[in-house]
Amino acid sequence: MSNRISVQLFGITREIVGSSALTLDLPQPGQVGELLNNLKEHYPALNGLRSLLVAVNGEYAEADQPIHPNDEIALIPPVSGG
Amino acid sequence: MSNRISVQLFGITREIVGSSALTLDLPQPGQVGELLNNLKEHYPALNGLRSLLVAVNGEYAEADQPIHPNDEIALIPPVSGG
Amino acid sequence: MVSITTDPIDMNAAYRYVSTDSAGAITFFFGTVRDSTNERAVERLEYEAYDRMALTKMQEIAAEACRRWDVRKYTIIHRKGNLAIGDIAVLIAVATPHRADAFDACRYLIDTLKQQVPIWKKEIFEDGQVWVDAHP
Amino acid sequence: MVSITTDPIDMNAAYRYVSTDSAGAITFFFGTVRDSTNERAVERLEYEAYDRMALTKMQEIAAEACRRWDVRKYTIIHRKGNLAIGDIAVLIAVATPHRADAFDACRYLIDTLKQQVPIWKKEIFEDGQVWVDAHP
Numbered sequence: 001m002s003n004r005i006s007v008q009l010f011g012i013t014r015e016i017v018g019s020s021a022l023t024l025d026l027p028q029p030g031q032v033g034e035l036l037n038n039l040k041e042h043y044p045a046l047n048g049l050r051s052l053l054v055a056v057n058g059e060y061a062e063a064d065q066p067i068h069p070n071d072e073i074a075l076i077p078p079v080s081g082g
Numbered sequence: 083m084s085n086r087i088s089v090q091l092f093g094i095t096r097e098i099v100g101s102s103a104l105t106l107d108l109p110q111p112g113q114v115g116e117l118l119n120n121l122k123e124h125y126p127a128l129n130g131l132r133s134l135l136v137a138v139n140g141e142y143a144e145a146d147q148p149i150h151p152n153d154e155i156a157l158i159p160p161v162s163g164g
Numbered sequence: 165m166v167s168i169t170t171d172p173i174d175m176n177a178a179y180r181y182v183s184t185d186s187a188g189a190i191t192f193f194f195g196t197v198r199d200s201t202n203e204r205a206v207e208r209l210e211y212e213a214y215d216r217m218a219l220t221k222m223q224e225i226a227a228e229a230c231r232r233w234d235v236r237k238y239t240i241i242h243r244k245g246n247l248a249i250g251d252i253a254v255l256i257a258v259a260t261p262h263r264a265d266a267f268d269a270c271r272y273l274i275d276t277l278k279q280q281v282p283i284w285k286k287e288i289f290e291d292g293q294v295w296v297d298a299h300p
Numbered sequence: 301m302v303s304i305t306t307d308p309i310d311m312n313a314a315y316r317y318v319s320t321d322s323a324g325a326i327t328f329f330f331g332t333v334r335d336s337t338n339e340r341a342v343e344r345l346e347y348e349a350y351d352r353m354a355l356t357k358m359q360e361i362a363a364e365a366c367r368r369w370d371v372r373k374y375t376i377i378h379r380k381g382n383l384a385i386g387d388i389a390v391l392i393a394v395a396t397p398h399r400a401d402a403f404d405a406c407r408y409l410i411d412t413l414k415q416q417v418p419i420w421k422k423e424i425f426e427d428g429q430v431w432v433d434a435h436p
Contacts, residue, residue, distance in 0.1 A: 010212055050298060055282070059220075074217065074282070077295070077298055078297045079281060080297045082195045082278040082283075092348055093422070093434070094420070131434055137418070156350055159431070159434055160433045160434050161414070161417060161420060162420050162432035162434075163378060163414060163418075163419030163420070164378075164413055175312070186335060186336070187332055190329075192330075195324065195325060195399070196326060198323060250321055267329075267407050271403050
């Protein structure tokens with residue numbers, strides 16, 4: 001059984017993936033760490049970033065946080081606002 | 083021989099003296115300390131201030147600085163700009 | 165009040181918003197587009213935001229500033245899109261009764277915004293582009 | 301640029317004056333007329349300056365700030381005369397390449413201005429007047 005999730009992409013991660021969002025299947029119940037590993041495997045350039053975080057429903061998430069269907073997921077490369 | 087000098091007054095010193103300037107005779111060669119003593123004697127309310135400085139030609143002056151004719155002299159009560 | 169906008173930032177509106185009779189001190193911090201980075205000439209910047217989360221984070225750090233200091237009014241306005249040299253990318257305004265709080269809170273807000281708020285900028289040079297701070 | 305004026309302080313003119321392509325950070329400090337002091341309601345303020353010396357001192361402290369930090373442009377504008385609640389009494393604006401310098405220099409300027417520049421203010425209450433900080 002798998003869990004189809006959509007991931008929003010910004011900044012350099014959007015350019016690495018070549019799209020502002022991507023959809024992927026994660027074994028259920030999936031966790032943030034699995035999502036990151038999956039993405040870094042498919043897009044090795046993500047390993048070259050200074051940091052790469054995941055936000056779940058607008059909050060920074062730890063690697064062991066579960067991902068549920070309908071969660072809003074985003075990749076957060078190093079921020080540089082201001 | 084004496085030295086007639088004019089002293090500019092601001093803020094609370096202007097109100098204590100009741101004028102924005104006063105003229106007085108100082109023994110020559112006079113010093114800043116003598117001027118202050120002279121003024122505090124004539125206007126005892128000056129002793130109630132938190133501080134009282136003298137500026138000579140736009141610079142804060144020490145008690146032993148001499149006062150020359152034509153120097154621009156001002157009394158500087160505690161400042162409170164900003 | 166926090167906002168993200170594609171329009172030029174209006175400092176007069178920000179001042180009117182934060183000014184209040186109980187304030188004796190107001191600080192403004194403007195982050196502006198500098199003409200060079202490490203002596204390399206910058207042509208322009210592009211800012212991108214994860215709007216929903218950026219607004220939430222901006223509100224969180226503002227709430228923390230209000231806990232730490234006696235902030236009576238504040239605003240954080242961040243611009244996104246294409247910015248030219250000299251444009252204002254961010255304006256943070258803080259009103260407090262006394263000045264130490266206004267400086268401390270304003271500095272905390274910009275320092276923390278730069279660490280936590282999901283906004284990204286790309287520097288465009290004559291001969292290339294770089295997402296700022298993306299790589300080690 | 302330093303000035304003492306009886307006119308309202310124009311923040312837009314100050315911004316235009318300090319903004320420069322090499323600046324990535326601009327700080328403004330506004331000292332404004334607060335409606336109370338130690339919980340006593342203030343009706344208005346009167347500011348008085350020893351203009352010649354105040355301008356000299358303001359230039360001296362600005363020169364010192366430029367020695368200590370990488371200040372590209374600055375302005376210090378102090379108002380005198382009668383000020384109402386909410387009026388701007390002083391505006392200090394500093395432009396630097398990086399933000400730490402802008403905060404440090406701006407704070408130094410207002411802190412040192414308050415210690416050294418011969419300007420005085422009188423608080424007018426409903427039932428009296430006080431020259432601020434005059435007495436121990």
